[in-house]
Amino acid sequence: MPGQHRKPARARKIAPLAGSTVAATAVIALSVMARPTPAPQATAVAADTQATPAAGMGAASETPPAPAPPSAEAVAAVDKPREPARYLKRLAPPPPPPVACSTELAGTQPHVAQVGNLIGRTFGIADIGGANGRYDGEHGAGLALDFMTSDPANGNAIADFVLANKERFGVSYVIWQQQYNDGSGWSYMEDRGSPTQNHYDHVHVSFEPAADVFVTC
Numbered sequence: 001m002p003g004q005h006r007k008p009a010r011a012r013k014i015a016p017l018a019g020s021t022v023a024a025t026a027v028i029a030l031s032v033m034a035r036p037t038p039a040p041q042a043t044a045v046a047a048d049t050q051a052t053p054a055a056g057m058g059a060a061s062e063t064p065p066a067p068a069p070p071s072a073e074a075v076a077a078v079d080k081p082r083e084p085a086r087y088l089k090r091l092a093p094p095p096p097p098p099v100a101c102s103t104e105l106a107g108t109q110p111h112v113a114q115v116g117n118l119i120g121r122t123f124g125i126a127d128i129g130g131a132n133g134r135y136d137g138e139h140g141a142g143l144a145l146d147f148m149t150s151d152p153a154n155g156n157a158i159a160d161f162v163l164a165n166k167e168r169f170g171v172s173y174v175i176w177q178q179q180y181n182d183g184s185g186w187s188y189m190e191d192r193g194s195p196t197q198n199h200y201d202h203v204h205v206s207f208e209p210a211a212d213v214f215v216t217c
Contacts (some may be wrong), residue, residue, distance in 0.1 A: 079164040100194035106130025107118045108142040111213035115205075116145045118215045123158055125149060129202070137205050145204045152177070160202045170211020 046188040103110035105175050108130040129146035131139055138144035149155050159176045162169060166183050173182040178189050178198040195201050 072153070094191045101215050101217040106145075107132045108145065109209075111170055111205045111211050112143060112145060114213055114215050115171075116147075116208070118217055119145075119147060119158060119162070120163070121217055123147070123154060125150075125158070140207070143209055144204065144206045146204050148202045150201050155203050158174075162203075163207055168213070169207045169215070170213050172206045172208050174206075 101114040103113045105113035105116045125147045127148040131142040134140045159174050178187045193200050
């Protein structure tokens with residue numbers, strides 16, 4: 001019969017091929033199972049490493065808020081023009097008006113008292129003789145003053161000040177240290193015997209009777 005003469009060689013070759021396929025599949029499965037599983041911590045670190053640049057890029061890309069515009073008061077204060085320094089004095093309040101010197105001093109005439117109060121205040125003279133206790137002459141009429149001082153420098157300053165303002169003060173003449181001066185220069189007087197009579201301890205000033213005087217202290 002024809003079927004009895006087939007050679008079983010093909011069937012025998014297929015069997016080993018199938019067996020080798022099964023063996024290869026088993027080896028692959030075993031190698032996959034034998035691979036070590038990555039540690040959870042390493043995985044988390046890798047995830048953090050990948051997430052950090054993304055977070056940093058997001059922070060760098062953030063835009064800071066714009067500054068608020070200046071208020072109207074601030075703009076007005078900056079834009080307001082400043083007054084030049086030369087005009088500041090004009091804006092200051094005016095000084096108080098000068099005060100006239102007192103018209104009362106040792107019983108003298110008002111214009112004489114004004115000048116006497118000014119001289120006493122200017123040179124620090126508290127002892128000033130006038131009409132009180134004097135009943136004759138220019139002193140008795142309230143037209144003369146004695147500025148008591150034993151300091152030659154202070155007496156010289158008083159005499160020079162009075163003569164420099166002779167017309168303004170209504171002065172007729174000055175006697176100091178036995179010398180007389182009516183504005184034309186100093187001249188010696190006779191010796192009267194004592195320092196007081198020779199005017200070494202005071203400056204004597206006589207005034208015109210109708211002088212128009214106004215001085216401030």
